[in-house]
Amino acid sequence: MKNFKLKSILLLVAIGCVFGLVANVASSFVPQTAITAEASSKKSQAKQIKKINARLSKKQRAAKKWIAYRESGYSYTARNGRCYGRYQLLIGYLHGNLSPVNQEKRANSYVAGRYGSWTKAKKFWQQHHWY
Secondary structure (H helix, E strand, O other): OHHHHHHHHHHHHHHHHHHHHHHHHHHHHHHHHHHHHHHHHHHHHHHHHHHHHOOOOHHHHHHHHHHHHHHHOOOOOOEEOOEEOOOOEEHHHHOOOOOHHHHHHHHHHHHHHHOOOHHHHHHHHHHHOOO
16 A cells, blocks of 8 residues: 555656656747747847937937936836836827837927937036936
8 A cells, every 4th residue: 555655646747757757848838939039029129229320429329228227227118106217207208109210210300399409408408407
């Protein structure tokens, strides 16, 4: 009887290991597809963002990065009241499109219209702690 219990337990453990292994192998294929699609999407977004910012000088890009750090810690999903994203723009200014690409475009447009350049926006931010 003692031997039977031990064999039964070992058999159950072995079956559990096989099913666990099969479940792990099977589930690993599904997330990989999702991860690959997400990585591809992020790559595409990064290319678009690089293209949007290519028109800015090195000094302007540095000022933009400085503001992004102060406003959101570089987060595209940061929230503060009615403000959203990396540059803490009013949600209404983003016109319902909260994507990083749209945030980059709208931030450039906002700064150009209000301050003329990112370096001037940074200077204003340093004096007022907002822009």
